[in-house]
Amino acid sequence: GAGVSQSPSNKVTEKGKDVELRCDPISGHTALYWYRQRLGQGLEFLIYFQGNSAPDKSGLPSDRFSAERTGESVSTLTIQRTQQEDSAVYLCASSLAGARTYEQYFGPGTRLTVT
């Protein structure tokens, strides 16, 4: 079956512009996550969606970052007024929910470069 997909795969934008990143989770996965991976570093948690529950936004680095999810499907991560420090690979993951045993499946990521 299809895995997690993300678009675009690469995005170059000028400082100050807004960008929107998209994630399509695996069908049937109710949990969805966004992470950020800066060059040479590990992954940082950004936000977690689970069904109709309020998302955990505790990882969003500033109010320029926001994310939405439509039901249990597509999610978009929006970065407003981009800064150079926003340059990173943004990874989306999805998972079955409700049990600690379920692993997260990751998409290929969107590489964002802010010039």
Place this chain on the structure above:
Amino acid sequence: AQSVAQPEDQVNVAEGNPLTVKCTYSVSGNPYLFWYVQYPNRGLQFLLKYITGDNLVKGSYGFEAEFNKSQTSFHLKKPSALVSDSALYFCAVRDMSYNTDKLIFGTGTRLQVFP
């Protein structure tokens, strides 16, 4: 707070030799531990997980990991390394505290297998 540490930035090993990639953890409660691998320009791929049960966990591509509670470690191992195992490896612990569910990653270890 939950955390994992990967003390080695890089591990070098000759093809055919055994390999070990180290990970130690700090958690409150029972640990839920994962290993992921990242090939160049690819997303993360799940390798294996420890939830409960046997301390030796077997995963994909011939990898295994040993959970050691007394040493709070979860080292990744393979009896005979392949050049194709060269990649970036991440250890992670799952944080499912109140109203969240996220993976907390180590900083990663780059494995280089030489022919």
